[in-house]
Amino acid sequence: MKSQLDHVSVLKQANVYFDGKCVSHTVITANGDKKTLGVILPSSLTFNTNAAEVMEITSGICRVRLLGQQIWTKYSAGDRFEVAANSRFDIEVVETLNYVCHFV
Template sequence: MSTQFDQVSVVKKSNVYFDGKCVSHNIIFADGSKKSVGVIFPSTLKFNTGAPEIMEVVSGVCKVRLAGEQEWKTYSAGDQFSIVGDSSFDIETVETLDYVCSFG
């Protein structure tokens, strides 16, 4: 897993969700693709998706339940999970989670 992204543009204004429990910044690659890089502070949240997403856990541990599933799955540093477009997922963190989200 790469520890940095080179030659990208960073949107200076942060994305703040759930009263500050999730904070991210959008990065744009030379080819126009976008990712967000952020943190989720200890909490249980429900995210809705428009486009398909791939969430990569950089550090920390989380439990995730995808829409329509009963079981929670645990993910930690180096793991990733996919969410289909126009869907949702629940995420629970007990420590600060660093993540990268890829869209599309």
């Protein structure tokens, strides 16, 4: 897993959610794709999606339950999970998470 995103633009204004429990910066790749690069502090949160997304975990540990699922799945560095458009997921961050969110 590469440790950085190259040849991108980054918006100076961050996205701050849940009183700062989640902070991300928006990145635009050379071919115009949007991604967000963020941190989630230890907490239990529910995120709503507009576009479908793939969450790539860079570091940290979390448990995730997708909408309609009963079970929680554990993810850590190198793992990915996909969330449908207009959906939501519950996430319990056990250890501060660094992630890249890819919109698909």
